[in-house]
Every structure is written in structure tokens, then in C-alpha cells.
Amino acid sequence: MAGRASKYNKVDEIIKGHSYEKSALIMILQEIENLYGYLPAWALKHASEKLNVPMIQVYGVASFYDAFHLTPRGKHLIRVCLGTACYLRGSPRVLEAVEKELGIKDGETTSDRTFSLQSVHCVGACALAPVMVVGERYFDKMTPTKVRSFLKAGAG
Amino acid sequence: MKKIRTSQELDSLRNSLLQQRDPNKPCVRVCLGTGCRARGSADVMTSFKDGIERQGLEIQVGCKQTGCHGFCERGPVIVIGPREIFYQKVKSSDVPEIVSKTLLNGEVVDRLLYIDPTGQKALYEHEVPFYKKQIRLVLANNGRIDPTNILDYIVIGGYQALARAITTMSCEEIIDTIEKSGLRGLGGGGFPTGRKWRLCKEAYGEVKFVIGNGDEGDPGAFSDRSLMEANPHSILEGMMIGAYAIGSNQGYLYVRAEYPLALKTLQTAIDQAREYGFLEKNIFNSGFDFDIKINRGGGAFVCGESSALMASIEGKMGEPRAKYIHTVERGLWNQPTNLNNVKTWANVPLIINNGADWYAKIGTEKSKGTGVFSLVGKVNNIGLVEIQMGTSLKTIINDIGGGITGGKKFKAVQTGGPSGGCIPEELLDLPVDFERLTEAGSMMGSGGMIVMDEDTCMIDVARYFLDFLQNESCGKCVPCREGIKRMLEVVTKITKGQADEEDLELLQDLARIVKDFSLCGLGQTAPNSVLSTLMYFRDEYDAHIRDKKCPAGICKDLITYVILEDKCTGCSACLKLCPQQAIDAYGLIHTIDSAKCIRCGVCRDACPFEAIVAK
Amino acid sequence: MVNLIIDGVKVQAEEGSTILEVAMFYGISIPTLCHHDELTPYGACRLCMVEVEDGRRIRLVASCLYPVREGIKVKTHSERVIKGRKLILELLLARCPNSKTLQDLASKMGLEQIRFNMENEDCILCGLCVRMCAEQMGSGAIGFVGRGQKREVATPFHMASEICRNCGACMYICPAIDLQCRGVKSPGELCNSCLVITPQCIEKYDQVMCTLESCGACVEKEGK
Numbered sequence: 001m002a003g004r005a006s007k008y009n010k011v012d013e014i015i016k017g018h019s020y021e022k023s024a025l026i027m028i029l030q031e032i033e034n035l036y037g038y039l040p041a042w043a044l045k046h047a048s049e050k051l052n053v054p055m056i057q058v059y060g061v062a063s064f065y066d067a068f069h070l071t072p073r074g075k076h077l078i079r080v081c082l083g084t085a086c087y088l089r090g091s092p093r094v095l096e097a098v099e100k101e102l103g104i105k106d107g108e109t110t111s112d113r114t115f116s117l118q119s120v121h122c123v124g125a126c127a128l129a130p131v132m133v134v135g136e137r138y139f140d141k142m143t144p145t146k147v148r149s150f151l152k153a154g155a156g
Numbered sequence: 157m158k159k160i161r162t163s164q165e166l167d168s169l170r171n172s173l174l175q176q177r178d179p180n181k182p183c184v185r186v187c188l189g190t191g192c193r194a195r196g197s198a199d200v201m202t203s204f205k206d207g208i209e210r211q212g213l214e215i216q217v218g219c220k221q222t223g224c225h226g227f228c229e230r231g232p233v234i235v236i237g238p239r240e241i242f243y244q245k246v247k248s249s250d251v252p253e254i255v256s257k258t259l260l261n262g263e264v265v266d267r268l269l270y271i272d273p274t275g276q277k278a279l280y281e282h283e284v285p286f287y288k289k290q291i292r293l294v295l296a297n298n299g300r301i302d303p304t305n306i307l308d309y310i311v312i313g314g315y316q317a318l319a320r321a322i323t324t325m326s327c328e329e330i331i332d333t334i335e336k337s338g339l340r341g342l343g344g345g346g347f348p349t350g351r352k353w354r355l356c357k358e359a360y361g362e363v364k365f366v367i368g369n370g371d372e373g374d375p376g377a378f379s380d381r382s383l384m385e386a387n388p389h390s391i392l393e394g395m396m397i398g399a400y401a402i403g404s405n406q407g408y409l410y411v412r413a414e415y416p417l418a419l420k421t422l423q424t425a426i427d428q429a430r431e432y433g434f435l436e437k438n439i440f441n442s443g444f445d446f447d448i449k450i451n452r453g454g455g456a457f458v459c460g461e462s463s464a465l466m467a468s469i470e471g472k473m474g475e476p477r478a479k480y481i482h483t484v485e486r487g488l489w490n491q492p493t494n495l496n497n498v499k500t501w502a503n504v505p506l507i508i509n510n511g512a513d514w515y516a517k518i519g520t521e522k523s524k525g526t527g528v529f530s531l532v533g534k535v536n537n538i539g540l541v542e543i544q545m546g547t548s549l550k551t552i553i554n555d556i557g558g559g560i561t562g563g564k565k566f567k568a569v570q571t572g573g574p575s576g577g578c579i580p581e582e583l584l585d586l587p588v589d590f591e592r593l594t595e596a597g598s599m600m601g602s603g604g605m606i607v608m609d610e611d612t613c614m615i616d617v618a619r620y621f622l623d624f625l626q627n628e629s630c631g632k633c634v635p636c637r638e639g640i641k642r643m644l645e646v647v648t649k650i651t652k653g654q655a656d657e658e659d660l661e662l663l664q665d666l667a668r669i670v671k672d673f674s675l676c677g678l679g680q681t682a683p684n685s686v687l688s689t690l691m692y693f694r695d696e697y698d699a700h701i702r703d704k705k706c707p708a709g710i711c712k713d714l715i716t717y718v719i720l721e722d723k724c725t726g727c728s729a730c731l732k733l734c735p736q737q738a739i740d741a742y743g744l745i746h747t748i749d750s751a752k753c754i755r756c757g758v759c760r761d762a763c764p765f766e767a768i769v770a771k
Numbered sequence: 772m773v774n775l776i777i778d779g780v781k782v783q784a785e786e787g788s789t790i791l792e793v794a795m796f797y798g799i800s801i802p803t804l805c806h807h808d809e810l811t812p813y814g815a816c817r818l819c820m821v822e823v824e825d826g827r828r829i830r831l832v833a834s835c836l837y838p839v840r841e842g843i844k845v846k847t848h849s850e851r852v853i854k855g856r857k858l859i860l861e862l863l864l865a866r867c868p869n870s871k872t873l874q875d876l877a878s879k880m881g882l883e884q885i886r887f888n889m890e891n892e893d894c895i896l897c898g899l900c901v902r903m904c905a906e907q908m909g910s911g912a913i914g915f916v917g918r919g920q921k922r923e924v925a926t927p928f929h930m931a932s933e934i935c936r937n938c939g940a941c942m943y944i945c946p947a948i949d950l951q952c953r954g955v956k957s958p959g960e961l962c963n964s965c966l967v968i969t970p971q972c973i974e975k976y977d978q979v980m981c982t983l984e985s986c987g988a989c990v991e992k993e994g995k
Contacts, residue, residue: 025471026454030413041928056914057472059927063916064473064630066455067413083375084570084606085532087620093757100735121457121624122375123414125191126532127228127539136416138194144761456918473915478814478836631896631922632915633815638862641920642887662886669858672831672851673817 010035011043015050022053029058030067038069066120074109074116078102080142081131083122090143091130095119097144098132101151159433161441163319166310173311182217182259183237185299189224189385190378190417192231196248200232203251217259220308223386223421225299226540227286230270235281235299242281243268273536273558286537289555291518293526294502295542298386303421306428309389315434317505321397322442325508330401331357334504336512338524343369343460343497344572344601344677346523346590352494356484357402359492364404366395367488367495368448369465370411370418373457374573375624377604379528380498382540384411384418387502388425394501396434396446397508402494405445409498410465412453422450457574457628460602461676462487462495464630475630476676497602499528519545523589527600533570533607534561541605543588550584553607564609568692572601574621574628575681577688578614597688599681613710614693615700619647621685629678636679639670643686650697651711653704660701664690709770712755716771719746723767730759730768777845778978790834790845791819801847802856802876804863804946805897806835810906813898816863818856818876822846831855848978857882867892872946885959893947896922900941908940 014031018024025047032043039062048055062068080095095117099105102115109116125131128140132147139150160166186192186201204219225233230244236258243254246268257263270278270286278284281299292298301308309315321330335350356364368391372380384391395407409426411419426448429435437445456474458464464474466488487493503525507515519525523545529552531541536558543552549569553559560566568578577598579586586592590600608617622644631637646663649655667683674680690697699705706714719730719739726744738752739759748759748768760768772783777794784793789812794801804816812835819834824844831852834845846852857880864873865887873895898915901924905911912935916925926932942948 023451023469023471026468027452030452030454044927053471054911054914055927056911056916060473060914060916061454061471063921064454064456064918068454084604084620085376085538087375088533088606088608088612090757090761093761096756120414122373122377123190124372124378124381125194125228126376126378126530127191127231128194129532129538131194138190140194144758473918478833480832480837627919629919631917631919634817634859634862637896637919637922638866639858642862642865645888665858669855673820673855673859675814675817675833 007042008046011046012050015047020051022051025051025053025058025061026065026067029062033068037073037075038071041070072109072113074113076114076135077116077118079118079120079123079133081121081123081125081129081133082119083126083129085126086122086129086131089129093144094130094132094142094147097147098151101148159431159436160315161433163316163323163440166315166319170310170313170316173307177311180238182262184217184219184254184259185222185235185237186219187223187225187231187233187299188221189228189231189382190415191224191228192233193417195231197232197246199248200234200246200251203248204255207251207255211255213255213260217255220302221304222299222301223303224382224540226295226382226542227284227537228540229536229538233299240281241279242270242284244270285558286539286541286556289547289551290542291526291544292542293506293518294383294390294499294528295386295540297390298382298540301387303386303388304424306389306425306432309387310432313509314389314505315393317508318393318396318434319440321508322400322440322444327357327401327403330397330508333512334401334507337507337515338512338519338522339500339503339507339515340523340525340590341497342499342503342528342600342603344575344599346600349496349500352484352496353398353402355482356492356494359485361485361492363406363491364402365488365491365493366399366402366404366407367462367465367469367493368395368407368409368498368501369460369462369495370409370415370422370498371453371460371465372412372415372602373460373628374575374602374604376532376570376606377530377573377602379530379540379603381415381418383498383502383528384415385421388422389429390502390505391422391498392425392429392435392448394496394504395448396439397504398494398496398501399446400442400444402492404494405447407446407448408469408488409448409450410453410459410469411450412459413455414453419450419452426450456630457624458630458676458678461678464676465495466493473630475632476678478675499603520587520589522591527588527603529571529588529603529605531557531605531607533605534564534609534612535559535607536561545589546587548585548587549579552588552605553584557607560607560609562609564611566607567610567612568608568614568617570598570606570608570617570685571604572599572684573604574624575599575677575684576601576604577684578608578617578692579688580692597691598684611708611710613651613706613708614689614696615647615651615706616708616710618685618689619644619651622647622682625678625682629682633673633675633679635670635673636675636682639666639674640679640682642666643670643683647686650700651706652713653700653711655701657701660697715755716750717748717753717755717757717760717768718771719748720767720769721745723765725765725767727764729762729764733758733762773839773841775839775841775843775845778847784839786839788839790821790823790832790837790839793839794834794845794847799847801834802879803835804872804876804895805899807899807902807944810899810902812836813902816895816897817859820852820855822849822852846978850977853880856880861885862887863895866890867895867947869893870895870947889959894924895947896924897946898924899944899946900924903940903944908936908938910934910936910938912936913941 044058048058106119130142132139132142232246234243234246270284331353339349340346370380435447451469459468459474461476462483464476468474483493516524526542529541532538568580570578593600626640629636643666646659671683699707709715731739736752738749801819803819805813814833814836820831821834823832860877865885912932
């Protein structure tokens with residue numbers, strides 16, 4: 001019982017930290033996603049109750065924004081930038097290389113839940129194009145060859 | 157910390173800080189903006205701090221972190237005051253030498269200097285060609301102050317404009333000043349800022365809001381990011397002055413979640429502004445209360461649109477609404493709301509301090525002041541550029557940008573993000589301002605400027621932007637949701653060599669209706685990439701449709717990869733990597749079997765002799 | 772009261788009313804899909820767009836949302852507007868070819884062919900059911916979910932709703948759950964057997980001249 005109570009407590013703390021404000025819904029969901037790596041259904045229901053926001057609105061918001069995921073993700077998040085500057089410098093081939101090495105497609109997670117792959121559109125570091133971000137580390141001037149050596153080395 | 161309650165207290169704080177600081181003390185300023193950080197500038201900073209501490213040199217030399225200097229191509233970047241010596245591509249291992257040679261003895265470390273393509277070295281920051289032709293007003297202090305320390309902002313005159321505005325000017329005078337200056341919205345719309353403030357002030361409503369838009373969703377644009385990271389207080393001060401003039405007591409800063417450093421820096425700035433009494437009840441004893449909250453975006457390009465942004469702040473899906481009644485009358489929670497881009501807000505303290513006439517003298521007749529652009533793509537000097545409105549594209553791309561990388565030929569420059577258009581070579585003399593860019597079929601947008609060379613297929617560019625916008629469309633209205641999808645289908649057909657003249661007609665019909673009938677700016681500007689490429693690069697469309705060829709060598713279905721015999725050395729790097737085993741070797745001569753080739757380009761990337769080309 | 776001109780006719784309207792409300796009051800018929808008198812206007816289908824000249828410029832606006840202003844000149848059936856409506860309908864039909872509501876509208880507009888790859892959806896995403904459930908039934912059991920191409924009407928977690936009272940109001944209000952059309956015979960073709968009208972006044976006057984719904988007296992019926 002303690003485990004169940006404590007997970008609701010964690011979500012309560014987050015909501016309290018935003019003074020139970022309905023308008024903080026997006027930021028509250030972001031913090032829940034940071035905690036669990038995704039948005040579990042129970043957490044969404046709990047947020048709906050505590051904030052007194054209709055469940056359909058919470059679910060709608062969770063389904064609208066790129067920051068939110070309704071299924072569990074991998075431990076390491078690999079983001080390949082497909083923003084215009086990176087695209088022109090060949091980032092789609094970098095994405096393809098990651099897809100090939102990990103055996104998953106853009107937006108998917110490896111079956112052992114180690115890696116999730118996500119293409120993004122611009123992280124604001126265009127001088128480093130093509131950019132790849134793993135966790136919080138930025139990698140500059142990526143090429144398919146660099147991707148292969150990085151992933152084969154166990155991604156650090 | 158005692159809060160500042162009068163402009164005299166502010167002045168005496170500033171004076172005492174100036175007295176404490178020795179302007180002649182050598183000080184290294186390390187760029188910790190996202191770009192340089194990604195290349196290890198945080199380690200460089202740590203090395204400086206440790207090195208200086210270890211040798212007990214704190215009294216003799218200083219080191220300070222700053223935000224983005226703008227010349228991201230050459231990061232990590234440092235500047236050593238007071239001489240303003242500019243070093244680029246600095247590594248941690250260079251630090252001991254810099255400390256002993258430059259900081260302690262004023263000697264130059266030659267290899268870290270910027271060298272231009274002719275071989276000319278630049279010693280000082282202002283000698284670097286990238287900076288020479290820029291006029292830095294909004295970005296002036298980006299590389300000079302520590303954004304995490306409010307005292308740095310105060311010492312350069314920060315919050316003086318706020319003091320002047322609140323204690324000596326009436327709301328009417330402030331709005332008048334902004335109107336006379338000619339300041340226009342720098343987020344894309346270009347709407348006259350003073351007029352917007354006036355409309356909001358006059359709108360009926362007890363509670364009013366001001367919003368700083370830091371969503372910057374345009375791929376390739378990072379001017380907002382840099383400003384938020386490097387000089388957050390300039391934005392806050394602008395919002396405070398605007399809120400006072402309009403009659404608002406609550407501000408919001410909407411920042412996209414993809415900018416964690418900007419979020420952190422802004423929060424620190426807000427906390428410090430509260431500490432010092434600039435965000436407070438009864439600021440400067442004037443009876444004016446104001447506070448700012450930060451709202452993180454959830455990841456949706458459409459939330460850069462003002463009504464969608466406000467829906468997002470309200471905790472809803474980012475769906476825009478028709479703006480027949482403007483958001484200045486009914487915005488956040490149906491209250492009068494004034495939204496401006498963060499760059500626009502940052503211009504406000506400058507105008508209050510220097511006067512409307514000063515600002516109005518800069519720029520062109522209809523576009524006053526400066527424009528801030530992220531110059532990226534196939535240009536040598538990638539970075540942030542601030543120029544007087546009216547500067548030509550040629551100056552920006554050649555003189556400041558250093559021309560096209562690899563000596564290739566310029567083809568087009570894309571401005572305004574996905575909502576903008578592509579401008580060809582024949583228009584390079586175009587003076588950059590709101591009207592001229594729109595007349596040319598593009599727009600100013602958020603200042604993204606993407607340079608493209610001869611290896612870019614303009615149909616592929618149009619396809620790229622349509623794909624992006626299809627994914628970002630909120631899906632509410634039919635023309636945008638269905639129309640962009642069908643435009644993308646047609647353009648994709650063109651890139652595959654499967655289209656005919658009728659398809660081109662259909663594409664133009666669709667473009668017209670998506671433009672005219674869409675609910676919000678995303679849909680209304682979505683056809684711009686197609687329309688501008690059709691206008692200026694019709695020959696490429698014809699080549700794809702009639703001849704089934706891609707002149708730039710990009711569209712996979714229309715090219716074949718060929719190994720140039722005279723360049724191939726037979727190293728077999730390509731053969732080993734080909735996923736389709738499509739490469740055969742006859743002794744030294746390697747050839748590609750185009751029936752097996754899937755045009756993945758791996759061989760071309762792998763060849764160390766550039767012997768593989770797309771035809 | 773506000774004075775304005777619709778299709779050449781001088782009319783008066785209460786301040787705050789929309790062009791659509793005024794037009795309907797005077798018997799001028801503007802096609803709509805996502806609109807219902809008893810629900811808040813939504814402005815998503817864009818079928819009700821009209822041309823408005825406000826002294827400075829001519830723009831296209833959604834008549835279900837645009838509040839009337841003094842002195843505006845409105846054209847509800849200009850050539851530009853009609854072309855646009857036709858293409859919107861074509862886009863919708865490519866998504867939902869079996870909707871009789873859409874087929875009828877298409878016939879009235881003389882739309883004879885779909886130039887896009889056909890899909891087979893039922894929902895036109897007009898949102899009437901969502902607003903009905905929330906505003907009239909006070910429930911809010913269903914809503915819009917997803918963005919862009921993934922947008923759909925659903926319940927939370929796509930699971931049976933805990934608050935749905937099975938009132939059926941959503942089905943009642945839905946314009947697409949109507950008599951199913953017999954179906955499209957071959958992809959891209961419309962049979963148009965319900966109604967065919969090609970008004971002649973468009974060519975001459977650049978708009979439909981009668982302010983009442985086309986009676987058809989002036990037109991040729993193309994028999995099929």
C-alpha cells in the first residue's frame with residue numbers, strides 16, 4: 001500500500017509546487033514525464049482530479065504536444081535534429097544510421113528499453129549542424145560514420 | 157539585500173559598483189551559450205576558474221561567463237578585456253597558455269586568432285569581419301555581461317530606463333515614445349509595437365496581461381534563444397515598462413521547452429529582479445505592482461501563434477482561434493493581452509534611454525531600428541547577425557557571412573522560417589526590411605536566414621517545409637489539415653518524377669485556397685515555400701516534371717550515383733559499406749550497379765577522394 | 772444597430788451579431804458544416820467564408836464568427852468564394868467519400884471529380900458532437916485528441932467513458948452519420964445524381980444574383 005500512496009504523493013507534490021493552478025497543467029505534465037519517462041494513465045487521472053480539470057482536457061493536452069508520451073520510453077533519449085540547417089547538411093542520413101544501428105524507427109524505443117529515438121526540429125545550435133543530442137549532451141557535425149562508432153562504443 | 161526603491165538608490169548602487177570594478181583589470185569572458193557549450197566551453201570556463209584560483213591570481217585577473225556571443229561557427233569563443241582580444245575554437249588545453257601569456261603578460265596566442273579566407277588575422281573582436289558590419293544594439297551586451305548576475309546588468313545601465321519610465325513619464329508619454337520610434341514586432345508579424353500597446357491600453361478590461369514570446373519554433377532560428385541566455389534582464393525590463401504603460405500587473409514569459417538553458421537563465425533573472433525590488437508591489441514607490449511567471453511550451457510550433465500560445469498558457473491544446481477580435485482586446489482568459497516577441501521587448505529600454513528619434517534614425521522609412529538574424533546553412537560564418545534594417549542580403553551573406561562554404565555557388569536564401577520563401581541570386585541586392593521581404597514573396601519572420609547552395613534542390617526544400625507544417629498543423633481547420641497534406645502529396649510526386657502539368661495546376665489551386673481560407677497564420681503562410689520556389693525556380697519544376705531529372709542531384713528517384721574513374725583509387729571503402737552490395741570491383745575500377753542501388757548516399761559519404769557523385 | 776450591405780442589399784443588424792446570423796435572418800443561404808445555431812460557433816470547416824470589404828481592403832472571413840461592422844460590404848457567393856468552397860468540399864470528400872451530406876453539398880456546387888487519393892473516413896472533424904456534449908448536455912465525455920493528421924474525436928484513453936450517459940445527442944447532431952450514400956462507384960468520380968445546378972449568373976455578374984437559395988429556375992438541368 002505504501003508504494004501506491006507514495007507514487008500519488010509524488011504527483012501531489014508536483015501539483016502543489018504549482019499552487020494547484022489549472023493553467024500550469026502543461027508544466028505539471030512535463031514534470032511528471034521527467035519523473036517517469038512518460039505519462040502513466042494513473043498520473044493523468046490523478047492530475048485531472050486534483051486540478052479539477054476535465055479528464056478529456058488533460059488527455060487532449062497529453063496527446064497534442066511533442067513533449068508528452070503515453071507509452072514508456074528508453075533510458076537514453078537520442079534526438080536527431082531535422083531542422084532546416086541540419087537537414088541541408090545531411091541530418092536525415094544521420095537519422096537513418098541511428099535507425100539502422102538500433103533497429104528501431106523514428107519515434108520508437110528499443111525492446112530492451114535502453115534507447116528511444118526522436119527526430120526534432122531545431123534545438124537552436126545550428127552552427128553545429130548536423131546536431132545529435134543524447135540525454136543532455138550535444139554532438140556536433142554528426143555523420144553516419146560517427147553515429148556507428150558512437151553507438152558501437154556503447155553510447156557512453 | 158535591500159530593495160531598490162528610488163532611482164537615486166539605483167544610481168548610487170551603479171556608481172559604487174563602477175568604483176569597485178577596475179576597468180583595466182584583465183578579464184576573460186567565456187561564452188557559455190548553448191552552441192559553445194556543446195563544444196566544451198563549460199570545461200574551458202572551469203579550467204580558467206581553477207587555473208586562476210590555483211595560482212592565486214584572483215586580484216590580478218578575472219574570469220566571467222557570458223551568454224551567446226553570436227559567432228557560433230567559431231566556438232568556443234572567448235574575449236579578453238580590456239583590450240577585447242578575440243580567441244576562437246578555444247580548448248581547455250589552451251587555457252594555461254592564455255592565462256600566462258595573454259592575461260598576465262598581454263601577449264597574444266597567435267594560433268587562436270581568427271583568420272579570414274585571405275589569411276588576414278584579426279586581433280580584436282571589432283576587427284573580425286563577422287562583427288565589423290554589424291550594428292549591435294539589442295545584442296550589444298550579449299558577450300559582455302554575466303547573465304546570471306543582475307549586478308552586471310545594473311553596472312551597464314540596466315533598469316535606468318525602468319526608473320525613468322516609472323518615475324518621470326506618464327503612460328501616454330511612454331506609448332507615444334514607442335510609437336514615434338517606429339519599433340515593429342520582431343517575431344514575424346511586424347505590427348507597429350506602439351500601436352499595439354495603445355490598443356491594449358484602450359481595450360476594456362480591468363485585468364490586463366503582457367506576454368513575452370520566446371517560443372522560437374522556426375528551425376534554423378536561434379536569435380531569441382541567444383538573447384534569453386545572454387541578456388535576460390533586457391527582456392524583463394522591457395516587459396516591466398510596457399506593463400506599466402498598458403496597465404498590466406502580470407506578465408508571462410512563454411519559452412519553448414527545447415531551450416533548457418534559456419529557461420534556467422530567465423528564472424534566475426526573475427528571482428534576482430524580485431530580490432532587488434524590480435518585480436514587486438509598488439515598484440519604485442510608484443504604486444505599480446508587477447510580476448512575471450515563466451510558462452514552458454509543450455512542444456508545438458503552432459504555439460508561436462499568439463492565440464495558440466495563450467491557449468497553451470491557459471493549460472489547453474494549442475489551437476488558434478479566429479482573430480476578428482484581436483487578442484489585445486480579448487486574449488488570455490478573455491482579458492486584454494499584449495504579446496510581443498522577446499527581441500521586441502529588449503528594444504524598449506534602449507528606446508526609453510536614447511529616445512524615439514535616435515531609434516527612428518536607424519533603418520529604413522518603414523522599418524526602423526535593427527533586425528536580428530540567425531545566419532545558417534551553407535555559409536562560412538554561421539551565427540547571429542544584427543544589422544541596420546535596409547542592409548542588403550549580399551552584405552549579410554558575403555561580408556558578414558563570409559560567402560558560401562566550399563567555394564560553391566549561392567543558390568537561394570530562405571527567410572522567415574517555414575512561413576517564408578526563398579530568395580534567388582538576382583535579388584541579392586535586396587535591402588532587408590519587412591516590406592521588401594514580403595514583396596519578394598518571403599517575409600521577415602523570426603529572423604531565420606538559411607543560405608542554400610547549388611547542391612540544394614528547391615523542390616526538396618518546398619517538400620521539407622510542407623512536411624514540417626503538416627506535422628505541426630493543429631488540425632482544426634480543413635484547408636490547413638487537408639490542404640497541406642495534399643500539397644505535400646503533389647510535391648512528393650514531383651520529386652519522384654511522377655507528376656505532370658495537371659499536377660502543377662492542382663498544386664497552385666491548393667496553394668491559393670490554403671492561403672486564403674486557413675484559420676491562422678500557419679495555414680495562411682504554408683504555401684509560401686511552394687509559391688516562392690515556383691516563382692523563382694520554375695526551371696527546376698520543369699526539369700522534374702518534364703525531363704524527370706533533378707538538376708541539383710538530390711531527389712533519390714531521379715539520380716544515379718556514379719563513380720568517377722579518374723578519382724577512384726580502388727580503396728573499396730564504398731564497397732564495404734554498401735547495404736545493397738551494389739558496388740562491383742574490377743581490379744581497381746569500382747562501379748555501381750544502379751539497378752541494385754537504393755540511393756542511400758552512404759558510399760558518397762564514405763569516399764575519401766570525392767569520387768562518387770550524383771547525376 | 773449596424774448598417775451593412777450583403778450581396779448588394781442594404782441591411783441592418785444588431786451589434787455583436789455575426790455575418791452568418793444576419794444573412795440567415797434575411798434568407799441569404801451560406802453553406803456550413805460545423806455550425807449549429809444552438810452551439811458556439813467554431814470556424815473550422817471554412818465553408819461559410821465570405822468576402823468582406825471594410826473600406827481599406829477586401830478579405831475572406833468566416834461568416835459564422837465575424838462580427839458585423841458599420842459600412843462593410845459582404846459578398847457571400849463571389850467567384851473567389853465559390854472556387855474555394857468547391858475545393859474545400861473536394862478535400863473533405865477525398866477523406867469521407869461516403870457522407871451523403873458532403874455528396875449533396877458537392878452536387879449543389881457542381882463538383883464532379885475528386886483529384887486526390889481517396890481515403891475512407893467517416894468523421895469530418897466538425898466538432899459538433901464535442902460541443903453538443905459539452906454545452907448542451909453538460910457532459911464533456913468526448914473531445915478532440917491528437918494534433919494535425921492524428922486529430923480525432925475520442926474519449927479519454929480511447930476507452931469507454933465513465934461519464935457518458937448514452938443520451939445519443941452526439942449521433943443526433945452529427946452531419947456525417949446520415950443516410951449513407953450508395954457509395955462512390957469508382958475512385959475520384961461522383962455520381963451527382965442527387966442534384967446538378969450550374970447557375971449562369973456567375974459568369975455575367977461574378978456572383979449568384981438571387982439572394983434566396985437557388986430555386987433552379989434559371990438553370991439547365993444536366994440529366995444523368
